[in-house]
Amino acid sequence: MKNPVLMIAVIAAAVMELIDTSIVNVALSQMSGNLGATLEDTSWVITAYAIANVIIIPITSFLVAKLGRRNYYIGSIIMFSVFSLLCGQATNIWTLVACRFFQGIGGGALLSVSQAIVFELFPREKQNIASALFGIGVFVGPTIGPTLGGFITENFEWPWIFYINVPIGLVVTLVCLSRLGEPAIKPVAGRIDWTGIFLLAVGVGSLQTVLERGETDDWFNAGYIVCLTAAAVLGLTLFIWWELRVKHPVVNLHVLRSKNLSIAAALTFVSGMGIFSSVYLTPVLAQRILGFTPTQTGLLLLPGAILAIGGLIVSARLLQRGVSPVVMVATGMLLFVLFSYRMSVLNLGAGATDMSVPLIFRGVGLAIVTVPLTTLAVSTLEPKDFAQGAALNNMMRQLGGSFGIALVNTFLARKFAQHRSILLEKVTAYDPAYNERLRQYTGYFQAKGSDAQEAGARALGVLNFSVDQQSLLMSYLDGFLLLGIVFMAALPLLLLTRARRRGTPAVVLSDH
Numbered sequence: 001m002k003n004p005v006l007m008i009a010v011i012a013a014a015v016m017e018l019i020d021t022s023i024v025n026v027a028l029s030q031m032s033g034n035l036g037a038t039l040e041d042t043s044w045v046i047t048a049y050a051i052a053n054v055i056i057i058p059i060t061s062f063l064v065a066k067l068g069r070r071n072y073y074i075g076s077i078i079m080f081s082v083f084s085l086l087c088g089q090a091t092n093i094w095t096l097v098a099c100r101f102f103q104g105i106g107g108g109a110l111l112s113v114s115q116a117i118v119f120e121l122f123p124r125e126k127q128n129i130a131s132a133l134f135g136i137g138v139f140v141g142p143t144i145g146p147t148l149g150g151f152i153t154e155n156f157e158w159p160w161i162f163y164i165n166v167p168i169g170l171v172v173t174l175v176c177l178s179r180l181g182e183p184a185i186k187p188v189a190g191r192i193d194w195t196g197i198f199l200l201a202v203g204v205g206s207l208q209t210v211l212e213r214g215e216t217d218d219w220f221n222a223g224y225i226v227c228l229t230a231a232a233v234l235g236l237t238l239f240i241w242w243e244l245r246v247k248h249p250v251v252n253l254h255v256l257r258s259k260n261l262s263i264a265a266a267l268t269f270v271s272g273m274g275i276f277s278s279v280y281l282t283p284v285l286a287q288r289i290l291g292f293t294p295t296q297t298g299l300l301l302l303p304g305a306i307l308a309i310g311g312l313i314v315s316a317r318l319l320q321r322g323v324s325p326v327v328m329v330a331t332g333m334l335l336f337v338l339f340s341y342r343m344s345v346l347n348l349g350a351g352a353t354d355m356s357v358p359l360i361f362r363g364v365g366l367a368i369v370t371v372p373l374t375t376l377a378v379s380t381l382e383p384k385d386f387a388q389g390a391a392l393n394n395m396m397r398q399l400g401g402s403f404g405i406a407l408v409n410t411f412l413a414r415k416f417a418q419h420r421s422i423l424l425e426k427v428t429a430y431d432p433a434y435n436e437r438l439r440q441y442t443g444y445f446q447a448k449g450s451d452a453q454e455a456g457a458r459a460l461g462v463l464n465f466s467v468d469q470q471s472l473l474m475s476y477l478d479g480f481l482l483l484g485i486v487f488m489a490a491l492p493l494l495l496l497t498r499a500r501r502r503g504t505p506a507v508v509l510s511d512h
Contacts, residue, residue, distance in 0.1 A: 002120075002121045003121055003179055005175060005179065006117070006121065006175060006176070006179045006180060007117075007118055007121050007133070009171065009172045009175040009176065009179075010113075010114040010117045010118055010172070010176075011114065011118060011133065011134060011136075011137045012137075012168060012171075012172060013077060013110045013114055013168075013169075013172045014110055014111050014114040014115070014134070014137045014138070014141070015137040015140060015141045016080075016110065016141075016165055016168050016169070016172075017080070017107040017110035017111050017141070018111065018137070018138060018140075018141025018142055018145070019141045019142075019144065019145045019148060020049065020084075020103070020107060020145070020165070021049065021050070021053070021141070021142060021145065021276075021401075022141075022142050022145030022146050022149070022276075022279060022280075023145040023146070023148055023149035023152075023161050024045055024046055024049075024100075024149065024161060025046065025145075025146055025149065025280075026146050026149040026150045026153060026283070027149050027152075027153045027158040027161055028042050028045070028046075030153050030157075030158045031045065031093075031096070031158050034157075034158065035090070035091070035092055035093045035096065036092075036093075037092075037093035040216060040217075041093050041094075042093060043212075043213075043216060044093075044097045045096055045097055045100050046212065047208075047209060047212040047213060048097045048098070048100040048101040048104065049100045049101065049103060049104040049107070050104070050208055050212055050398075050402055051101065051104070051205050051208045051209060051212075052100075052101045052102070052103075052104025052105045052107070052108065053104045053107060053108050053398060054204050054205075054208045054395065054398045054399060054402070055105075055108070055200065055201050055204055055208075056104070056105055056107075057108050057111070057112055057391065057394055057395045057398060058200065058204075058250075058251050058391055058392065058395045059197060059200065059250050059251065060108060060109055060112040060113060060391060061251075061388055061391050062193070062250045062251075063109070064113065066192070068182060069113060069116070069117075069182055069183055070176070070180050070181060070182055072109060072113065073109055073113045073114075073117070073176060073180065074173060074176050074177060074180070076106045076107070076108070076109035076110060076113070077106070077110065077169050077172050077173050077176065078106075078169070078173060079102065079105065079106030080103055080106030080107050080110060080165065080169060081106075081165055081166050081168075081169025081170065081173070083100075083102045083103035083106060084103055084162045084163070084165035084166055084169065085162070085163065085166050086099045087099040087100055087103060087159075087162040088159030088160070088161075088162040088163045089159070103162075111138075111394070112391065112394055114134070114137075115134055115390075116183070117180065118130050118133065118134045119131070119134075120183060129313070129316055131316055131371050131374065132312040132313045132315065132316035132371060133312075135312040135367070135370045135371055136308075136309050136312055138370065139275075139305065139308050139309070139312065139363070139366070139367060139370070140305060140309075142275060142276060142279050143279055143301050143304075143305050143363075144298065144301070144305070145279075146279065146283045146297075147283070147295075147297055147298030147301065148161075148298075149161050150283075150287075150295075150297070150298075151295065151298070152164070191247075191248045192250075193243075193246060193248055193249055193250040195242055195246070196239065196242055196243055196246065196249055196250040196251065197250050199235050199236075199238050199239035199242060200235075200239050200250065200251065202231055202232075202235035203231070203232055203234075203235025203236035203237075203238075203239050204232075204235075204236070204395075204399075206228040206229070206231040206232035206235060207228075207232040207236070207399070208399070208402055209228050210225055210228050210229050210232060210406075211399075211402040211403055211405075211406040212402060212405075212406065213225065214406055214410070215406060215409040215410045215413060219410070240253060251388070251391075251392070252388045255381060255388050255389045255392065256392070258380050258389070259380070259496060259497070260376055260377065260379050260380045260381075260497050261377050261380070261381060261389050261392070261393070263376070263493050263494070263496055263497055264373055264376040264377035265377065265392060265393055265396045266490070266493055267329065267333075267369075267373055267376075267490055267493060268373055268393050268394075268396045268397050268400065269396040269397070269399060269400035269403070270400060270486060270487060270490045271366065271369055271370070271373060271397060271400065272396065272397035272398065272399065272400025272401040272403075272404065273400045273401065273403060273404030273407070273483065273486060274336055274362075274366060274404070274483055274486075274487060275366055275397075275401060276400075276401030276402075276404055276405055277401070277404035277405055277407070277408050277479075277483055278339075278362055278480075278483065280404075280405050280408065281408060281476060281479055281480060282297075282300075282301070282343075282355075282359065283297050284476070285343075285346075285473075285476045286300060286355065288472070289348070289469060289472055289473050289476065290348070290350055290355075292352075296352070299352075300352060300355050300356050300359060303356050303359070303360055303363075304356070304359040304360045304361075304362055304363030304364070305363055306363075307360055307363050307364050308363035308364060308366065308367035309367070310367075311363070311364040311365075311367030311368050312367045312370065312371060314368075315328055315332075315367065315368050315370070315371045315372060316371050319371065319372060319375060325372035325373070325375045325376045325379070326372075326376065326494050326497055328369075328372040329368075329369050329372050329373055329376065329494060330491060330494055331365075331368055332364075332365045332366060332367070332368030332369035332370075332372075333365065333369060333487045333488075333490070333491055334365070334491075335361050335362075335364055335365030335368065336361070336365040336366060336369075336483075336484070336487050337484045337487050337488055338358075338361045338365075339358045339359070339361035339362040339365060339480075339484075340480045340481055340483050340484025340485075340487070341481070341484055342357065342358035342361065343355075343358050343477065343480035343481075344477045344478070344480045344481035344484070345477070346473075346477060347473070348469065348470065348473055373393075374390065374393065376497060377389055377390065377393045379497075404483070407482075408479045408482065408483070411475075411478070411479055411482055412475045412476065412478075412479055415474070415475035415478045415479070416471050416472060418475075419470070419471040419474040419475055420467060420468065420471040423467050423470060423471060424467060427463070427467060434463075437463065438456075438459050438460070438463060441455075441458070441459030441462050441463065442455045442456050442459040443455075444459075445458045445459060
């Protein structure tokens with residue numbers, strides 16, 4: 001390895017960006033109270049960042065060619081850090097949302113360009129190891145984000161979830177200024193495809209907003225969701241038409257003629273659903289329903305994260321020894337299905353062991369999928385198309401994460417109502433178990449000093465809470481099962497892949 005200090009710095013930058021995709025989630029209530037905003041308005045803090053990210057990622061290749069990798073990367077780190085500081089100093093919700101959008105613009109490069117830099121620091125025969133090391137960062141970021149956010153909001157104020165980026169950004173900037181150069185082969189930039197950039201921003205930005213806000217605003221019952229859906233369909237349709245005919249496209253869609261890339265992109269979309277949706281579901285299940293603290297939840301996730309690191313390194317070694325990426329992806333996806341099943345049979349008495357074992361399956365499964373799936377994406381591409389193929393693959397992971405969270409949110413709301421209705425049908429005055437439980441609770445509250453009427457009302461409240469908790473648990477367990485079904489449904493796509501093109505490197509993670 002040529003420069004370990006630079007490698008650590010750029011991986012830290014990528015982890016920082018990925019943590020920021022999820023660290024805010026647990027601080028929304030505190031932000032809402034401090035800024036005098038509704039929780040609905042505050043959730044735009046998450047949406048704005050996601051929109052900016054998903055717009056920038058596919059055009060990173062173009063921006064690197066136009067501005068130079070060193071200038072673009074360092075500029076992005078500075079932009080990310082400055083707007084992190086401004087996010088922490090925001091005094092109203094819409095200033096914070098605007099700062100988060102520009103923070104996301106800067107953050108878009110921290111993932112994709114970091115991949116290319118890490119890749120170049122290793123000789124060709126050890127690039128699998130480079131991919132695995134970077135994969136550790138990709139995996140750790142979304143996993144520890146909610147736990148870190150919970151710790152900070154419990155012990156400090158919410159602005160510190162943004163302020164922690166500033167010293168890291170400063171150190172990474174100084175390291176890159178002294179150690180980062182331009183790549184040996186510089187990409188050539190053509191004319192700026194302003195039409196393509198505009199159509200991409202409209203199409204992908206609208207789609208991301210619909211996915212992020214749909215469930216909150218009751219989907220197509222909200223007029224602006226209908227308008228944005230139309231804008232997404234029209235924008236993406238025109239974008240595809242334009243990019244296929246223009247001489248210097250901002251995104252080269254011709255690479256999707258590769259069957260392996262198209263299939264890998266679809267599976268990466270599913271993988272993104274699994275990574276982000278499971279990280280979204282698990283902390284809520286553990287803390288809100290099972291009563292774990294944020295620290296305990298973090299400890300639950302830790303064994304799976306540690307073993308995932310080993311899984312990434314082992315998968316890289318296996319690829320280097322000629323093991324088929326198709327076999328490895330299938331194995332990883334089946335492990336995730338096993339995780340989904342084990343999570344779907346938990347109950348309100350579930351403890352740390354009941355959750356940590358399935359989470360190990362999740363961590364190892366998704367780790368085994370990550371590196372081989374990237375290999376599969378570029379396995380039949382010409383070398384000149386590796387960069388664009390990897391960029392499209394990364395965008396699909398981000399969109400998959402957004403789609404997955406939107407899907408499970410909608411699914412949870414529907415399932416909660418369904419389970420609650422079924423349980424309430426069974427809780428009647430004619431049910432002996434219900435009457436016995438009501439009598440016990442009423443007697444308990446009377447013993448604590450309540451009169452008969454008050455004790456009866458409080459007893460009913462406890463029973464109603466129990467019904468809600470059970471309904472919520474059942475809906476979350478169904479959510480995990482849904483993810484497993486999606487992974488199983490996607491497995492047959494692997495049968496359509498083709499053999500690797502001679503001369504294709506085992507793993508390519510560069511986005512440009």
